[in-house]
Amino acid sequence: MATVQQKTLPLNGDEAVAYAAKQSDVDVVAAYPITPQTIIVEKFSEYVNNGEVDTEFVCVESEHSAIAACLTAALTGARTFTATASAGLALMHEMVYVTAGCRAPVVMAVTNRALSAPINIHCDHSDAMAERDSGWIQIWAENSQEAYDSVIQAFRIAEHPDLLTPVMVNLDGFFLSHTLENVKVSRDDDVKKFVGTRKFPSVIDAEGKRVPFKLDPDNPLTMGPLDLPDYYFEHKRQQEEAIRFAPKIIKEVHDEYARLTGRRYGNGFVDAYRLEDAEIATVCLGSAAGTTKTVVDQLRAKGIRAGVLRIRTLRPLPVEDIVKNFGNMKAIAVMDRSNSVGGHGGPLFHEIRHVLYDTQAHPNVVNYIYGLGGRDMPQSIILQIYKDLQEIATAGKVKKVVQFAGVRE
Amino acid sequence: MSQQLKGWKDVSIAGVCWKPATDYHTGDWRTFKPSRDSEKCTKCLLCHMICPDAAIKWNKEAQDIEFDYDFCKGCGICANECPVKAIVMVQEGGE
Numbered sequence: 001m002a003t004v005q006q007k008t009l010p011l012n013g014d015e016a017v018a019y020a021a022k023q024s025d026v027d028v029v030a031a032y033p034i035t036p037q038t039i040i041v042e043k044f045s046e047y048v049n050n051g052e053v054d055t056e057f058v059c060v061e062s063e064h065s066a067i068a069a070c071l072t073a074a075l076t077g078a079r080t081f082t083a084t085a086s087a088g089l090a091l092m093h094e095m096v097y098v099t100a101g102c103r104a105p106v107v108m109a110v111t112n113r114a115l116s117a118p119i120n121i122h123c124d125h126s127d128a129m130a131e132r133d134s135g136w137i138q139i140w141a142e143n144s145q146e147a148y149d150s151v152i153q154a155f156r157i158a159e160h161p162d163l164l165t166p167v168m169v170n171l172d173g174f175f176l177s178h179t180l181e182n183v184k185v186s187r188d189d190d191v192k193k194f195v196g197t198r199k200f201p202s203v204i205d206a207e208g209k210r211v212p213f214k215l216d217p218d219n220p221l222t223m224g225p226l227d228l229p230d231y232y233f234e235h236k237r238q239q240e241e242a243i244r245f246a247p248k249i250i251k252e253v254h255d256e257y258a259r260l261t262g263r264r265y266g267n268g269f270v271d272a273y274r275l276e277d278a279e280i281a282t283v284c285l286g287s288a289a290g291t292t293k294t295v296v297d298q299l300r301a302k303g304i305r306a307g308v309l310r311i312r313t314l315r316p317l318p319v320e321d322i323v324k325n326f327g328n329m330k331a332i333a334v335m336d337r338s339n340s341v342g343g344h345g346g347p348l349f350h351e352i353r354h355v356l357y358d359t360q361a362h363p364n365v366v367n368y369i370y371g372l373g374g375r376d377m378p379q380s381i382i383l384q385i386y387k388d389l390q391e392i393a394t395a396g397k398v399k400k401v402v403q404f405a406g407v408r409e
Numbered sequence: 410m411s412q413q414l415k416g417w418k419d420v421s422i423a424g425v426c427w428k429p430a431t432d433y434h435t436g437d438w439r440t441f442k443p444s445r446d447s448e449k450c451t452k453c454l455l456c457h458m459i460c461p462d463a464a465i466k467w468n469k470e471a472q473d474i475e476f477d478y479d480f481c482k483g484c485g486i487c488a489n490e491c492p493v494k495a496i497v498m499v500q501e502g503g504e
Contacts (some may be wrong), residue, residue: 089445103423164422203421206429213422222426235424237417 002262003307004190011183013144013176014288017083017109017169019183021152022047023191027078030058030069034088036173037111041083047221049250059229063088067095067106074166075223076103077156077198077214082106085173086113090125093134099166100135101239102224103213105158105198106166108136114338116374122374123173125338127287129317129347135239137167137246138315139243140285142179146265147171149257152191156253161201163249164213165242172287174374186261194260211392246316259316269318271310272325275302278307280389281326283352284335288377292335306386311348324356329363330393332356333385335405337371345369345402364398381405431480435462439483441498443476449495450474456487456496 011019018040018332021029029048033041048057056073060066063084068376070080084092089110095317099106110128114120128138135155141147147169154167171177186194203221213220220254227235254268265271275281282292289310309325311318326332334353336346343350349367356365368385371377385405391397421427457465457474465474465483488496 101423120445201422203425204427206426208427213425222430223423225424225426227424231424233419234415234417234420238420238422 002125002260004186004260006184006186006261008182008184010180011143011144011148011185012039012178012180013147013171014111014147014178015043016144016183017151017171018043018047018180019185020148020191021081021107021109022053023186023188024081024155024195025079025192026053026055027375028058028070028073028080029082030060030066030080031061031082031084032063032066032087032088034063034114036123036177037083037085037088037109039064039177040109040111045085063091064095067092067099067108070097070106070108071099071102072215074099074106075102075215077200077212077216079195079198080106080161081108081151082102083109085110086115086121086127087112090115091131091133093131096131096134096136098268098298101409103164103239104166105164106155107151107169108157108166109147109169109171111173111177112170114255120373121173124372124374125170125173125336128168128170131168132315132347133142135165135243136315137165137243137250137313139167139313140170141176141277142265142271142287142289142309142310144171144176144179145183145263147176148183148185149261149263149265152195152298153250153253153257155195157246159198159248161199163242163246164201165246170286175287184261184263190260194257229382234385243316247318250313265312265314266310267297267321269311269313270321270325271312272321273310275307275309275325277307279330280332280386280393281307281309281329282333282335282382282385282389283309283348285314285337285348288337289336291377291379292382295379295386298379298383299386304386304390306389311377314348314351317351317355319355322352323359326356326363327359327361329361332363332365333389334365334367335385336367336369339369339372347403364392366392366397366398366400367402369402370405372407375406377406434479436464436477436479436481438479439481440501441483441485442478442501443481443483443485443487443496444499445474445476446495446497447473449493451493451495453492455490455492459486459490461486
């Protein structure tokens with residue numbers, strides 16, 4: 001049950017993200033337009049032009065500068081937001097790591113798009129997967145409503161003084177970014193109250209004084225300095241510890257948001273659909289979960305015990321939730337909307353199968369690479385995957401571990 | 410350095426410096442050291458202005474320049490730019 005007033009707006013995924021950023025009292029936005037993220041930047045520019053937000057909008061010459069501007073603004077204590085996709089995220093790559101290493105709580109929407117070559121503007125997950133190990137929290141939205149909700153939650157998560165870790169909110173290019181959906185939005189005041197203002201942990205400055213962790217001329221600090229082999233490792237270890245603290249904060253924020261709006265996404269980390277007594281299941285990210293849930297309903301109507309696990313937070317990886325949901329599964333198919341060329345399956349497959357290696361049941365896990373470059377994922381293909389899973393469950397063995405679903409031979 | 414190095418639980422967040430940068434004597438990096446001929450020097454202070462490490466100081470009492478060898482990295486810009494060729498670079502430990 002929702003406790004705040006809400007209204008329904010017809011928004012596409014990009015507009016929903018821009019609307020969430022508009023309501024989140026952001027101090028600095030620096031962004032560069034790129035398909036299919038463009039609408040986010042266009043919409044936000046309109047808000048700035050119309051005086052609807054009190055935000056410094058920095059027009060930059062590239063994505064590398066966009067994230068650099070956000071990183072440095074965030075270190076002064078500002079709430080910052082940016083958005084990109086595909087090649088734009090790849091151009092940010094260096095600063096994506098710097099942002100996480102400097103513990104700058106930037107929130108970034110990534111409208112997932114394939115990487116070149118061949119050049120392609122449509123959805124797959126290659127862009128975000130290339131940043132998987134950068135130290136950012138990754139939230140993956142199933143629909144535009146979740147994209148809106150997740151951006152608002154992301155500010156609270158990223159800026160938590162015990163965490164201070166940037167958050168990337170992923171939404172599927174075109175499938176979500178350019179598709180109109182009824183999105184429930186809260187009132188500006190309620191969102192502003194929910195996100196609150198930034199709080200800072202204290203650090204010891206060069207004179208031994210305790211000062212807030214932010215760049216301030218009255219309390220000068222050196223940030224982003226050189227670490228030689230004698231200290232770099234310690235700082236990277238510390239970063240790992242910080243993100244291990246994230247689940248507690250993600251859960252708190254998700255639960256509090258659910259109390260206000262009535263909306264929750266699984267337990268905040270995974271969205272388990274009809275898995276309680278399931279014997280076969282798929283795992284996926286993003287919008288594909290919607291279609292897959294429909295297929296699961298059809299299978300259930302025929303008495304087939306099928307389910308789907310949608311991973312909402314790929315980083316930090318919800319290890320316990322994966323184990324808990326798959327403990328007794330007979331066969332699992334991981335659906336990857338990106339490939340690790342020359343590897344053994346896609347990145348999501350690596351994560352899931354790796355986690356399940358230590359379980360007693362040791363379920364059979366296979367991988368389907370699908371939907372590259374915006375290739376559609378119709379129900380027929382998903383049905384075929386479940387059919388394959390039934391065979392694996394019956395035979396108790398796997399014929400082919402990694403396959404490509406929906407590609408022409 | 411014999412000091413005890415901090416563990417990951419004790420290092421500052423994100424590498425914020427807990428010591429002033431001046432505690433780190435970058436003069437250790439030097440291979441060549443500037444040496445000034447005070448007879449040739451006109452005290453024009455060009456070297457004082459262009460030193461990238463602010464390691465050439467103006468000593469008001471002595472009314473003369475002095476090199477701060479704790480921070481002079483031996484880049485040689487002062488020797489190169491000196492209009493009267495009063496500064497030469499000599500190898501450390503060479504003299």
